[in-house]
Amino acid sequence: MRHEHRSHDHGDQGQGHHCANPSVVAGYERAYQEAQPAAGGRVVAYDLEARETEWEFVPGKKTRAWGYNGQVPGPVLEARVGDVLEVRLKNSLPEPTTIHWHGLRLPAPMDGTENVQRVIAPGETFTYRFFLPDAGTFWYHPHSNETAQLERGLYGALVVRGNGEPELDAERVLVLDDVKLDRKGQVKPAGGMIERHDGRQGGTLLVNGRERPELAMAAGQTERWRIVNSSSARYVRLSIGGRPFRLLGTDGGLVPAPVTMTEVLLAPADRVDIAVGPFAEGETIAVEGLRYNQGSVAPARRRTYATVRVGAAAPSRAAIPATLREIAPLVTGPVVPTREVRLGFKMSLRGVDFTINHEQHHRDEPVRVGELQVWDIVNATKMDHPFHLHGFFFQVLEVNGEAPAYLSWEDTINIPPAGRVRIAWMPDDRPGEWMYHCHILEHHASGMMAHFEVVR
Numbered sequence: 501m502r503h504e505h506r507s508h509d510h511g512d513q514g515q516g517h518h519c520a521n522p523s524v525v526a527g528y529e530r531a532y533q534e535a536q537p538a539a540g541g542r543v544v545a546y547d548l549e550a551r552e553t554e555w556e557f558v559p560g561k562k563t564r565a566w567g568y569n570g571q572v573p574g575p576v577l578e579a580r581v582g583d584v585l586e587v588r589l590k591n592s593l594p595e596p597t598t599i600h601w602h603g604l605r606l607p608a609p610m611d612g613t614e615n616v617q618r619v620i621a622p623g624e625t626f627t628y629r630f631f632l633p634d635a636g637t638f639w640y641h642p643h644s645n646e647t648a649q650l651e652r653g654l655y656g657a658l659v660v661r662g663n664g665e666p667e668l669d670a671e672r673v674l675v676l677d678d679v680k681l682d683r684k685g686q687v688k689p690a691g692g693m694i695e696r697h698d699g700r701q702g703g704t705l706l707v708n709g710r711e712r713p714e715l716a717m718a719a720g721q722t723e724r725w726r727i728v729n730s731s732s733a734r735y736v737r738l739s740i741g742g743r744p745f746r747l748l749g750t751d752g753g754l755v756p757a758p759v760t761m762t763e764v765l766l767a768p769a770d771r772v773d774i775a776v777g778p779f780a781e782g783e784t785i786a787v788e789g790l791r792y793n794q795g796s797v798a799p800a801r802r803r804t805y806a807t808v809r810v811g812a813a814a815p816s817r818a819a820i821p822a823t824l825r826e827i828a829p830l831v832t833g834p835v836v837p838t839r840e841v842r843l844g845f846k847m848s849l850r851g852v853d854f855t856i857n858h859e860q861h862h863r864d865e866p867v868r869v870g871e872l873q874v875w876d877i878v879n880a881t882k883m884d885h886p887f888h889l890h891g892f893f894f895q896v897l898e899v900n901g902e903a904p905a906y907l908s909w910e911d912t913i914n915i916p917p918a919g920r921v922r923i924a925w926m927p928d929d930r931p932g933e934w935m936y937h938c939h940i941l942e943h944h945a946s947g948m949m950a951h952f953e954v955v956r
């Protein structure tokens with residue numbers, strides 16, 4: 501599926517934009533042309549086809565799923581910092597789609613939302629092309645009819661490697677999800693007041709599209725696990741059999757120094773990179789989601805995602821340095837927030853509608869390139885919401901008044917019930933239409949999202 505770069509071949513792009521706003525087309529054409537690899541970089545090209553596929557989430561049970569290139573999750577896309585990623589997406593679904601490149605700092609016309617491009621109709625092909633400035637574990641998924649399209653299996657991981665990253669013995673990408681299947685193994689249609697309120701939580705937990713896989717690991721080795729929570733609404737309080745592991749990275753790549761922990765919370769859309777091991781031969785270790793209280797939502801029970809079986813010992817060359825990366829703080833002294841973003845809800849005929857600043861699908865004030873943003877995200881509800889900002893990383897300054905234990909770059913952060921999280925971010929020179937929203941997909945769909953413009 502990976503192919504050599506063909507110069508000046510946009511696929512059906514011209515036709516794909518036939519009816520679109522001329523400024524949208526011009527913005528796309530400019531972004532396409534301007535995406536050039538850095539010295540020594542390459543154009544890494546992939547073909548993806550979104551289509552129906554028969555998939556065994558549960559061994560022996562065939563499900564009519566939707567996947568990229570017939571698999572769930574879609575293929576892991578891999579490139580290096582300084583490369584250009586070019587993805588030609590063919591839509592063979594019976595409905596329109598797009599791809600959002602979650603966490604990537606790309607030009608607005610490549611962000612994949614319905615604000616910056618016309619949706620890709622069934623049968624059409626659209627080519628995304630953008631420069632990769634940052635190393636990290638990212639993911640891709642539709643930004644059209646998300647509650648259905650992601651649930652059926654349209655999502656995948658994107659790994660961008662940088663120079664000077666820690667050398668471990670092996671690397672795995674683990675995409676965690678849940679799916680709601682009926683007795684015949686088919687994906688249940690969306691519905692119900694509880695799902696609208698809580699978000700959709702499926703009873704079948706998945707790792708890379710399979711229920712409860714076994715992972716084989718060599719004794720004595722330490723692996724890098726890149727973990728993505730692609731669930732619609734499920735929080736994962738991740739534990740590796742209660743053993744200590746080291747956090748290496750979060751949404752926006754490496755943290756300044758490894759952090760030893762025994763559990764880490766992944767809100768929907770969150771990612772972590774962790775160093776796991778070494779273990780002893782013969783050990784069996786459960787990769788679990790621990791019990792998690794979500795305020796007014798029923799707590800998540802303790803569940804097993806996968807089992808690690810530790811085999812014969814193998815030599816280790818794993819070396820994790822004490823310093824992983826320099827991150828300069830965006831804010832050093834006291835600051836006054838420039839904006840308050842209020843996550844709330846209101847009662848409606850459908851039960852409950854989720855809002856930003858009292859409005860569904862809020863239009864927020866523009867943001868100027870180069871002006872530091874300090875936002876207070878206030879949760880006016882009694883449940884968690886994962887706040888996601890498109891296209892830009894932020895630093896967390898405070899969670900309920902407390903500074904976080906380590907500095908990091910994030911694109912998704914949990915806002916606890918009745919909590920207040922202060923973030924800082926710097927809009928660099930990528931003007932256009934952007935958005936932020938709750939990444940519980942049902943909340944986003946119901947209106948807990950906002951559009952805003954970045955202007956020069």
Ligand SMILES: [Cu+2]
Pocket residue numbers: 854884885886938939940943944948
């Ligand atoms: Cu929410």
